[in-house]
Amino acid sequence: MEKVKLIIDDLALEVDEGTSVLAAALQNDIYIPHLCYHPALEGRGACRLCIVEIDGSLATACRVEVEPGMVVRTKSPEIDQAIRPVVELLIANHHITCRGCPSSGKCQLQKLMAQLRIDRRRVRRLRVPDEELPLDTSPPCFDYDPNKCVLCGICVQTCEDLHGTSSLYFLNRGNETRIAFYGDESRCASCMECIKRCPVGVLMPKQTRSTD
Amino acid sequence: MSDSQHEIIVCQGTGCVSGGAEQLYSLLQKELAELNLSDSVQVKGTGCHGFCQRGPLVVVEPEGLFYSKVGPDDIPDIARSFLPDGRPVDRLFYYDSTIGRTLPCYHDIPFYYKQQRLVLRNCGHINPESIDDYIESGGYQAIHKAVFEMTPEQIIDEVKQSGLRGLGGAGFSAGQKWEACYVEEADQKYVICNADEGDPGAFQDRSVLEGDPHSVLEGMIIAAWAVGASQGYVYVRAEYPLAVRRLKIAITQARERGFLGKGILGSGFDFDIEIFQGAGAFVCGESTALVLSIEGKRGLPKLSPRPRTTQYGLWGKPTVLNNVKTLANIPLIINHGSSWFASRGTEHSKGTAIFSLTGNVVNSGLVEVPMGTRLRDIIFDIGGGIPNGRAFKAVQTGGPSGGCLPAELLNLPVDFDSLTEAGSMMGSGGMVVMDQDTCMVDVARYFLDFTRRESCGQCIPCRVGTKQMFDILDHICRGQGRPEDIDLLEELGKSIAETSLCALGQSAPNPVLTTIRYFRDEYEAHIKEGYCPAGVCFFYQ
Ligand SMILES: Cc1cc2nc3c(=O)[nH]c(=O)nc-3n(C[C@H](O)[C@H](O)[C@H](O)COP(=O)(O)O)c2cc1C
Ligand code: SF4
Ligand code: SF4
Ligand code: SF4
Ligand code: FES
Ligand code: FES
Numbered sequence: 001m002e003k004v005k006l007i008i009d010d011l012a013l014e015v016d017e018g019t020s021v022l023a024a025a026l027q028n029d030i031y032i033p034h035l036c037y038h039p040a041l042e043g044r045g046a047c048r049l050c051i052v053e054i055d056g057s058l059a060t061a062c063r064v065e066v067e068p069g070m071v072v073r074t075k076s077p078e079i080d081q082a083i084r085p086v087v088e089l090l091i092a093n094h095h096i097t098c099r100g101c102p103s104s105g106k107c108q109l110q111k112l113m114a115q116l117r118i119d120r121r122r123v124r125r126l127r128v129p130d131e132e133l134p135l136d137t138s139p140p141c142f143d144y145d146p147n148k149c150v151l152c153g154i155c156v157q158t159c160e161d162l163h164g165t166s167s168l169y170f171l172n173r174g175n176e177t178r179i180a181f182y183g184d185e186s187r188c189a190s191c192m193e194c195i196k197r198c199p200v201g202v203l204m205p206k207q208t209r210s211t212d
Numbered sequence: 213m214s215d216s217q218h219e220i221i222v223c224q225g226t227g228c229v230s231g232g233a234e235q236l237y238s239l240l241q242k243e244l245a246e247l248n249l250s251d252s253v254q255v256k257g258t259g260c261h262g263f264c265q266r267g268p269l270v271v272v273e274p275e276g277l278f279y280s281k282v283g284p285d286d287i288p289d290i291a292r293s294f295l296p297d298g299r300p301v302d303r304l305f306y307y308d309s310t311i312g313r314t315l316p317c318y319h320d321i322p323f324y325y326k327q328q329r330l331v332l333r334n335c336g337h338i339n340p341e342s343i344d345d346y347i348e349s350g351g352y353q354a355i356h357k358a359v360f361e362m363t364p365e366q367i368i369d370e371v372k373q374s375g376l377r378g379l380g381g382a383g384f385s386a387g388q389k390w391e392a393c394y395v396e397e398a399d400q401k402y403v404i405c406n407a408d409e410g411d412p413g414a415f416q417d418r419s420v421l422e423g424d425p426h427s428v429l430e431g432m433i434i435a436a437w438a439v440g441a442s443q444g445y446v447y448v449r450a451e452y453p454l455a456v457r458r459l460k461i462a463i464t465q466a467r468e469r470g471f472l473g474k475g476i477l478g479s480g481f482d483f484d485i486e487i488f489q490g491a492g493a494f495v496c497g498e499s500t501a502l503v504l505s506i507e508g509k510r511g512l513p514k515l516s517p518r519p520r521t522t523q524y525g526l527w528g529k530p531t532v533l534n535n536v537k538t539l540a541n542i543p544l545i546i547n548h549g550s551s552w553f554a555s556r557g558t559e560h561s562k563g564t565a566i567f568s569l570t571g572n573v574v575n576s577g578l579v580e581v582p583m584g585t586r587l588r589d590i591i592f593d594i595g596g597g598i599p600n601g602r603a604f605k606a607v608q609t610g611g612p613s614g615g616c617l618p619a620e621l622l623n624l625p626v627d628f629d630s631l632t633e634a635g636s637m638m639g640s641g642g643m644v645v646m647d648q649d650t651c652m653v654d655v656a657r658y659f660l661d662f663t664r665r666e667s668c669g670q671c672i673p674c675r676v677g678t679k680q681m682f683d684i685l686d687h688i689c690r691g692q693g694r695p696e697d698i699d700l701l702e703e704l705g706k707s708i709a710e711t712s713l714c715a716l717g718q719s720a721p722n723p724v725l726t727t728i729r730y731f732r733d734e735y736e737a738h739i740k741e742g743y744c745p746a747g748v749c750f751f752y753q
């Protein structure tokens with residue numbers, strides 16, 4: 001495969017042609033905030049967190065392919081001002097109880113908070129949802145926690161990618177959007193890939209819940 | 213009034229029809245027949261005159277007599293006025309409260325004579341269900357000229373030269389868009405007319421479709437000839453049944469006359485148009501969501517960066533998507549030339565702007581003025597100012613995500629760029645006037661309530677951010693604001709505008725950011741002093 005040379009944060013890198021800027025950075029241990037990206041899937045550009053400066057203008061790194069001579073900056077005051085409030089909004093909207101959370105330790109949101117050194121005092125300025133939503137236990141293969149879902153869409157995209165059509169879909173719109181299961185058990189191949197790939201602790205295998 | 217040929221126009225637009233105008237139309241025909249006047253007096257139905265507030269409207273031509281708020285009981289008198297000894301029904305004349313005079317004629321009414329109607333040229337004058345009426349007023353000449361006298365390149369050049377910018381909101385150069393589609397190599401291309409009009413206060417697209425559907429079809433046919441498209445769609449809101457009905461009639465008539473279908477006007481050019489009735493969500497009006505919706509998928513904005521619709525549009529084919537008003541301008545530009553069109557407007561915004569003027573204003577309705585007309589002229593000269601002796605406070609332009617501009621900006625010449633610079637936008641062409649008794653925090657809260665409900669939920673900043681801004685504004689309006697809230701709203705607003713995926717999220721903070729920019733003291737009064745200067749918000753702690 002052809003190689004492409006580019007510069008990310010003053011580092012000269014060489015990656016495979018067709019790689020996204022986000023993947024190129026992550027492969028070289030440069031962290032760019034992201035929630036809706038998974039290496040096995042095409043970048044969706046939905047979480048809006050991977051915004052970087054490419055050749056002088058802001059763009060989502062997961063949706064842009066590397067090009068020879070590209071110059072990328074992953075950190076700048078402008079990027080921080082754009083992204084930080086979005087992460088804070090997300091945290092305020094997320095039911096954070098990391099202790100006991102099945103995701104804790106491998107959670108992309110935890111990682112994001114640590115990397116951006118999120119200041120809890122700033123988050124406290126925001127209003128939090130007044131009600132906690134019940135766990136959705138209706139899907140045949142997993143339980144779903146709407147209070148923690150970031151709606152990255154990785155589960156939906158994974159199911160579609162692996163099985164042709166997705167048994168998972170987005171229900172409702174706006175802030176009411178949820179992930180829902182379509183049809184009955186027979187539509188689920190029980191591959192459990194959606195659970196594995198969920199970046200936060202939202203999809204839980206049926207059996208672990210009883211030990212909670 | 214006596215025997216010479218008269219025409220009585222009974223408005224059959226949505227506004228007047230809901231006031232009973234269909235009944236007026238048939239009653240009038242019956243009365244005239246009974247008086248043996250059917251031969252000398254013609255009754256004609258037209259689309260909206262833009263002044264629905266005074267409807268149902270009846271206009272008598274050639275005098276231009278203007279009867280407002282006509283009811284069934286007035287019909288016998290109107291009919292009798294055409295008898296040899298008849299007299300105009302002066303109790304139905306329009307009374308202009310701003311100048312304290314009764315004005316019998318259309319042309320004397322400030323609401324009309326200060327406008328310049330290009331896009332609305334035929335609305336209220338021709339029968340939208342008659343192709344002959346349209347042709348008589350100069351219609352379908354542009355299509356002849358385009359197909360037989362001009363090459364696609366010349367047409368695109370003419371449209372580019374005219375400076376016409378898309379009137380659907382974004383203000384992108386129509387000619388450049390067409391060129392981008394023209395240069396694509398493809399076996400199939402499409403032209404789509406965006407008639408989704410999701411802004412609840414705007415009705416100019418509906419009025420054009422109801423009042424002059426052929427002008428939009430003609431614009432689409434010319435676009436198709438220029439870019440090489442063979443199929444067109446009009447994406448129209450299902451809630452616009454009258455517009456759909458008139459469009460259907462217009463399409464059938466245009467096919468019969470050879471303006472649509474195979475070998476248009478005997479040339480080798482094929483093009484046909486279908487109507488697609490839209491699903492309803494506001495966000496479906498966004499170009500990529502609209503395309504997905506026609507394809508039968510869920511109408512969500514496509515993730516970005518993405519290829520342009522002109523390259524990869526409907527069914528993956530190069531597609532031109534234009535707003536109703538943009539397309540209705542096209543026949544004029546072809547007929548009269550680009551320099552005629554470009555002679556009105558400002559340096560970077562040519563032609564006219566069309567607003568749905570509403571709110572605390574004496575005359576509400578559809579207003580078409582040259583780009584660059586001052587806000588003051590629209591609100592005070594055409595709109596007649598603020599009713600009940602109250603003072604002007606603010607005007608919100610561009611629909612639910614437009615900004616609120618204060619009295620200091622009343623001299624602002626209105627065009628795409630000046631509005632954007634002031635923190636607002638042209639958007640859907642909504643224009644809501646607010647008087648002294650309006651609370652600007654409450655207004656921002658109201659608009660954010662709309663956008664948070666209409667957010668499609670795909671991307672985090674818009675989905676979570678509009679909800680958060682709404683919650684904060686709601687708290688402020690309930691007396692639960694915190695000192696840091698104003699800075700917080702500004703910080704969030706800028707970030708949401710910067711990071712959101714589509715223009716809905718990118719523009720949603722406008723009402724918040726502009727009310728803070730121009731009316732910061734009202735926010736402070738709510739938060740620090742615990743009172744609402746306009747006396748709108750109740751504080752139940
Ligand atoms: C949320 C949203 C709603 C929109 N609704 C409409 C609409 O109802 N009608 C319209 O013409 N354009 C609408 N637009 C703008 C379209 O995306 C597009 O820019 C326009 O139709 C292009 O036509 P024009 O170049 O003639 O303006 C909307 C955009 C957004 C982001
Ligand atoms: S999903 Fe992540 S951030 Fe959320 S509670 Fe679990 S571990 Fe914490
Ligand atoms: S369940 Fe998990 S993978 Fe699916 S959208 Fe929510 S956070 Fe993303
Ligand atoms: S900005 Fe709002 S409406 Fe647009 S894609 Fe994002 S969530 Fe959907
Ligand atoms: S990772 Fe790029 S937008 Fe989510
Ligand atoms: S519908 Fe008659 S004036 Fe608008």
